[in-house]
Amino acid sequence: MSLLSLDNVTVQFGGLKAVSEVSFSIAEGELVGLIGPNGAGKTTVFNLITGVYAPTEGKIAFAGKAVAGKRPYLITARGIARTFQNIRLFPSMTVFDNVRCACNMHLKHGISHALWRGAKVAAEEARIEAEVMELLGIFDLADDRDANCKSLPYGAQRRLEIVRALATKPRLLLLDEPAAGMNPTEKVELMKLIRFVQEKFALAVLLVEHDMKVVMGICERIAVLDYGQKIAEGTPAEIRANPKVIAAYLGKEASPEPTVGGSSLH
Amino acid sequence: MDSSTIEFIQQLINGLSLGATYALIALGYTMVFGVLRFINFAHGDILMLGSFAGFYCGPWVTAFTRKLAGNPDPTRDLTGFQDWVGPWESLLGLALVLVVVMSACAAFGMLVEFLCYRPLRNRPRITVLITAIGVSLFIESMGQFIFGAAPRLFPEIISDRSIDFSAHGEQWAGLTLLRSQVLTFLVTGLLLVALTLLVKRTKIGMAMRALAFNPTACALMGVNVSLIVSFTFGLGSALGGAAGILSSIERPSIDPLMGVLFGLKAFVAAVLGGIGNLAGAVLGGLLIGVIEIMVVAYGPSTYRDAVAFAVLIVILLLRPAGLLGKNVREKV
Amino acid sequence: MKSFDRTKIVLLVTIALVALLAYVCNRSPEFLQSRIYDILLGIGISIILAEGLNLVNGYTGQFSLGHAGFMAVGAFLGSAMSLGIAFPYLDGPTWAGAGWTVIFKVLQQGFAWLVNVFFWLHNSLVGLATGLPGWGKFLIALIYGGSTAALSGLLVGVPSLRLKGDYLAIVTLGFNEIIRVIIQNAEPLGAQRGLTGVPSNTNFFWVFAFAALTIYVVHNLVHSTYGRGFLAVRDDEIAAESMGINTTKYKVLAFVVGAAFAGIAGTLYAHQKQYINPEGFNFIRSVDIVVMVILGGMGNTVGVCIAAVLLTILPEILRDVAKLEWLPIWLREVAENRMIIYSLILIILMLARPQGLFGGWGKKKGAA
Known part of the structure; x- marks a missing residue:
């Protein structure tokens, strides 16, 4: 099928x-x-x-x-995840945050948890961080995690878009x-x-x-x-x-x- | 015809004459949006400046034209066509005031564009929007500072009087048409014809349309974009100035904040008709004027100023491109 | 991630500190009557308003020009709660005389029912609150003002979603005016006269405890994976949607949270001034708050906080300057009209430093 x-x-x-x-x-x-x-x-x-x-x-x-x-x-x-022909990263965010945004969809907690920041949220944020770093590692972007995404060279921005798309699983x-x-x-x-x-x-x-x-x-x-x-x-x-x-x-x-x-x- | 029909026609006329001024301002919004893709928040305040320019130059001009006519009694009886539009010397006065005020407003509009908007040509839209809000507030507060916050009485450029219809038959009794309304329709009509000819038949009009259609291609074809933008601001502001004079003749109490609501309602008119569309702006202006007057006449009149916004919200929900506008997609 | 829930502790410590300061303030009745105290409360209220709007305009990038409308909802309904004002129920239409007007009558009936449900809830709450002691009633008024404003934020947010930039600004401005006109026509809320005799419950503790709570909520919302959705919506809506972010949800959420805090600020304001008039919540009031957010740098919590403080003190200083007799008269008049200065701030800032006075400050890199 x-x-x-x-x-x-x-x-x-x-x-x-x-x-x-x-x-x-x-x-x-x-x-x-x-x-x-x-x-x-x-x-x-x-x-x-x-x-x-x-x-x-x-x-x-x-x-x-x-x-x-x-x-x-x-x-x-x-x-279904995608990248864009004319790169559409989130310009105000770091490399890490760009990818983190794409994990939003799989969050198991809601707004009240995000406000309270209990153990559940901390565990989930830690899990997301590990996942994001693994993906960034595959595409050789792990060292740039705290750089602003727009400061990356063009090719790296394209790779980052792929990482971001992959993060939606x-x-x-x-x-x-x-x-x-x-x-x-x-x-x-x-x-x-x-x-x-x-x-x-x-x-x-x-x-x-x-x-x-x-x-x-x-x-x-x-x-x-x-x-x-x-x-x-x-x-x-x-x-x-x-x-x-x-x-x-x-x-x-x-x-x-x-x-x-x-x-x-x- | 029964009295309720007469009443309705009366309100329709009042609405259309109010709508004509909205249409003139809406044209300014729409033209600037066409060439620059942004809403000139400060455009409504041009109307206020036009009114105050008329306030200061009006007495001089009327004195001059009446002297020219040998100081006739302004309350004298007139007959025929003059009954509808006023004695020739006050018509000449109105024309002179319009020319002076429209030129002044055009110059001011171009100055604002040059000082505040041109340096921001390629900046994010939100930056330009905030600047426009700032310019609007600045004109208003400087207006309060220079002209004073209290309302002023606009000088009588034409001797306004109501034209009686009962002479034309018993069934018309109760219907009144003000001379200022006749002049509003006449002047608005003339300006619209002139604008249409300018946009459709002249080289600069063609450049404006080209710029609205595709700015990059237009610049590549050797059009001086800055010149066209400047011209568009001047044109829009001139129409705004004319609207200021016309609305002040009918509603002579003017104050530095009068442009706020006028501007917002005219903006709604431009959106209603389809922003960027000249015919749409006129249609929207007339509609908003009629709707507003009808709500005052038949509905809760205290909600007068909320009506336009309700219309705006409804139109943006049902047909965001406006009545005559086309849908534009964001390129992905 | 070890320091992940440090923010909770910071919030608790801040509130304890505020309580201590409030206790010190209360020891000196002269201070409570002084202008400084009045300005201090004003600063706290400005911080709540500006930080709430910062979530909408700054972090989510939805340029709203109607924040004073939500403030008005909180001010009037919160005061109604304190004053024990009940609403008389709306009558349905008269059904006599059929014809095509029946459509309108059905709509009118539906509208009346809907409003009456709200009135019934309001009246029951007022009834419940009457027996409570002063502070309990005030707390209920605050929560009630906040939640009704949040509800109005929902009502405004949903239809405004399709709009961007200039359009959104003008539509929210329109909603602000509509809210004001509705209050001006609401006889139980004093119509054009406004409400007088609102109890003077607002004090240092309430104002700054809520200011701290606002900052806590906005900070924690934005600095989490959940809250990065707000920034994604601002940065690129289409990309955000394509990454699985429900942009509608985030926009409405920003409006609702921002409006809730505006409502609380409105209730606090009403219980400070003890007199409110619908004219005080017009579009100029909204611009005041917008200028704070822009001056501080949109999406910069620290900067907006500083700007809120500065712009609350500035009119007071200007008022003093206007009284200086040795200054030339025109300068004194300029000082009296703060809008001249505000508008110049806006224009010059946009031309020279669009990221705001404090833009780029206080932004941490990486994870929160």
Whole structure:
């Protein structure tokens, strides 16, 4: 059974169909890539899955239950976590607090306990601290725990966003261009890390990425969007050979030797 | 027509004339919001400044125009068109006062923008909002300091009188239209036509629309953004000044805090119509004016000042984009 | 984490200290009559108001301009409790004459029932409190003022949730005006005349014990994993939602807690001045509190506390300055009009130091 399934999902902003009748599914523990040219609707798909937008038509089901149109925090509570294309950390907080915020959902105490600060709260805060530090350790951020998150280098901020998403204990992790702005070495490191946490926490991952080397190297399956529609789906090898995909990236009358843009296809 | 219908028409006219002044101020809110995406809290106080500018220059101008006309008796009988709008010398006086006050207010609005808002152009919205609240309080308290806190009586720029309808037939008895209301409608109409032409037909109007549509692209196309913002502030403040004169002719008691409630209600009008939308601001202004007068006439009149806020809360809950506005999404 | 519940001890020690100081104050009747004592109580009330608003405007980032409205609710309903004022029940509509107006009549009836339920609760509580000794009645008045204000905070908070920034500021300002207009129309609460003869129960102990409690609550709320939700809402609402934080809950909670303390401050204020008028709770009063929060640095407990002290003393100093005969007359008039100075503080602060006078101070790094 698939963990997440989109069934003919359409969203319309004014007269514009940003996503049109898209269907695909992700199985438990699978690593799927979502690619497409700029403006193809990849981030919109993320926003639909996480509840930032409600679809105009179609169904989205997670673990067998409909989630379309639910509030984002409820969807996160079901087990979907995400990162953002344009990093959205909590700018006034430290690295540690950024991650701690994401543990909020799993708190077993309420406002009265938070005010009284009894032994129960102290134990829970200690447990959270240990969990957060473990995650920060995996992503090599433990030393920066008290630094303001905005003072981190760009790549570290991207990693911190992943840590924050992991802290919600998801079953499905949505990564929106996690390697954007990183150099090739950092990218390789990051992909290893993604593989590592995917196995360690038994996660399914949906990955939006522009760097074809990265996507082709890591994903088990890839879906391709263009102008809001899914034009292809398959293994990396199939996608690489698909003429529709090449046309979408390079234009209809593509020369066999691409000169502009998507040279990373090869 | 029975007397209750006449009563209703009377209240409608009163509401529309109050609404016309709200519309003029609401236009200022909406235009500034269009180009800068922020609510100029201090805009209502421009109306107060306009009223006080009229208070000080009004007697001079009327003396000048009456001298020009050979000092006619202001209470003399008039006939025909003059009956509706007043003798020509007071019309000329009104036009002069409007020109002077609107220019003064425009200059003041641009000055405020230059001193207080321009340095904050790329700061968080909350900073600009707090500054605007500060500017508003500053204008009000300086107004109390300079003009005194006690209400003043606005000079009689036109000799106001009610126009009798009973001559047009028995069924119209009880309906009165003030000359000031006729002038309010006329002046507001003229200003709206001028504004529409300016925004739709001129190069600077096109630049304003472009800036409202996409500030970055607009700047990249070589539009001088600061100039357009400054111009927009000037335009909005000029309309606010005109609203000050028109409202003071009808309600001649003016004081330094008069702009607060006027401004807030006009803001509600702008939101009701859809903020950023010029036609919406006019529609919202007229609606708020009519609703307010109707509540005073038929409902609990002591709740007069709470009505606009109740409308605001209802509209923000049911249709936050306003009657004519479009939904805007935050980009994620 | 060893010092995790140190705050409780700090609170208890502070309250004990306040009780001791209150005892010392009570030994000197002249001091209780002095202006200094009056200003001191004013400072404590300002701290409660400003710290409560700091939770809303500062930590949660919801710019509210209607804090005086909640204060008014607490002041008037708390005083009603002390004075034993009961509300006469509302009549339903007259059902004679049908037609389409029946919709309004049904609404009116429903409204009357709802209000009457509240009136019944109020009247029963007033009845219960009549026999109590002075301080017991006052404590009930304080709790009652706080909880009714919290309820009004809930009523204001829920519809305001969709709004941000400028819109929220103006809507809360609108609610402030609506609350004021309702009180001005409420005959049992003295309508436009206000309430007089409120018992003089407020003293050093009550004011500063509640000020300490306010700071304790706001501090502990914000410095916990639970309370980091407030800051997350302020920093990035969409990211907060995506991290499983129910932003609605936190916004409403901030409004309710802030309003509750404003209500308590209102009750304390009424029992200090012994006379309250609805005009005293207008939007200018709200701005007073907002200026304290901004001057102190939004979301900075220590800074806001200092600002509350400074801005309570400032008008008193200005009042003295206005009396100095050797000063030029215009300067004395400026001093008399504190709003000129407040507005200049706001503008200059925003242009030069938007994080507030004490912004960046007193912020601890890492876990609390």
